[in-house]
Amino acid sequence: MFELNGKVAIVTGASSGIGRATARLFADQGASVVLAARGAAGLEALAREIRAEGGEALALAGDVKDEGFAHALVELATTEFGGLDIAFNNAGSVGEMGDTTGLSTQGWRDTLDTNLTSAYLGAKYQIPAMLERGAGSLIFTSTFVGYTVGMPGMAAYAASKAGVIGLTKALAAEFGPRGIRVNALLPGAADTPALTANTPEERVFVEGLHALKRIARPEEIAQSALYLASEASSFTTGAALLADGGVSINRL
Numbered sequence: 001m002f003e004l005n006g007k008v009a010i011v012t013g014a015s016s017g018i019g020r021a022t023a024r025l026f027a028d029q030g031a032s033v034v035l036a037a038r039g040a041a042g043l044e045a046l047a048r049e050i051r052a053e054g055g056e057a058l059a060l061a062g063d064v065k066d067e068g069f070a071h072a073l074v075e076l077a078t079t080e081f082g083g084l085d086i087a088f089n090n091a092g093s094v095g096e097m098g099d100t101t102g103l104s105t106q107g108w109r110d111t112l113d114t115n116l117t118s119a120y121l122g123a124k125y126q127i128p129a130m131l132e133r134g135a136g137s138l139i140f141t142s143t144f145v146g147y148t149v150g151m152p153g154m155a156a157y158a159a160s161k162a163g164v165i166g167l168t169k170a171l172a173a174e175f176g177p178r179g180i181r182v183n184a185l186l187p188g189a190a191d192t193p194a195l196t197a198n199t200p201e202e203r204v205f206v207e208g209l210h211a212l213k214r215i216a217r218p219e220e221i222a223q224s225a226l227y228l229a230s231e232a233s234s235f236t237t238g239a240a241l242l243a244d245g246g247v248s249i250n251r252l
Contacts (some may be wrong), residue, residue, distance in 0.1 A: 001232040005030035008081040009229065010073050010126065012064055012118075013091030015042030017192030018141065021218035022088055022225045027055035029226065032081040035059040036073055037091065043105065056081070064091045064118035068202050073147040084129035085187045086229045088121040090141040092161075100155040108156045115160035119167055123182075127175060135179035139228045140164045143182040147240060148248035170239030181237040188244030190216040211246025 008010025013019035043059035062069035096107030130136025
């Protein structure tokens with residue numbers, strides 16, 4: 001049920017953290033993967049690792065805010081691997097933080113472009129390629145912030161990621177009749193370079209926010225992405241899937 005043999009997947013934000021773990025897992029399960037991120041060196045290293053283990057991977061560096069890059073990723077998948085079945089649009093950024101009334105307009109726009117406009121651009125080119133295959137699974141990384149929890153100083157991030165959930169639902173309704181499933185994955189804190197816990201005390205605080213009282217390994221979030229990518233979730237679409245260690249329900 002979780003195998004991806006014969007499938008082709010795009011993974012953005014693939015050079016580290018959740019994206020990297022997911023790309024490796026997709027490849028382990030038989031998918032040919034197109035790896036995307038801004039840093040070419042990390043992508044190429046990951047592609048070599050996957051190929052060394054018998055998988056198929058190609059890397060393309062670029063900025064997900066760039067429409068041309070969104071198009072190029074799909075072109076690479078279809079030209080080199082024959083089509084597109086799965087897209088994990090995972091790249092994103094917390095962006096500018098602070099008091100909302102002091103947030104710069106440019107900071108607001110940059111965060112929305114990175115997290116929300118990039119999701120639209122990905123879908124714009126990924127969905128037609130999936131329609132040519134007759135089916136597909138589109139996955140966006142969102143967050144519990146702005147969905148189940150409001151957090152001070154994170155207005156742009158919350159708005160952009162809540163927008164991703166709205167986009168998910170609209171696309172799921174629009175393209176479900178044509179075989180495309182669209183879901184959002186909402187992780188809790190994961191042990192990635194983006195984790196803002198800079199001191200042991202901060203890490204303990206972040207761990208305590210979760211019902212499980214720990215931070216996720218990126219590989220754990222990747223398993224949820226695999227579920228959404230695979231036939232195991234064949235009747236799941238338009239969902240905001242929490243993989244947040246209980247941070248949304250924890251009050252202690």
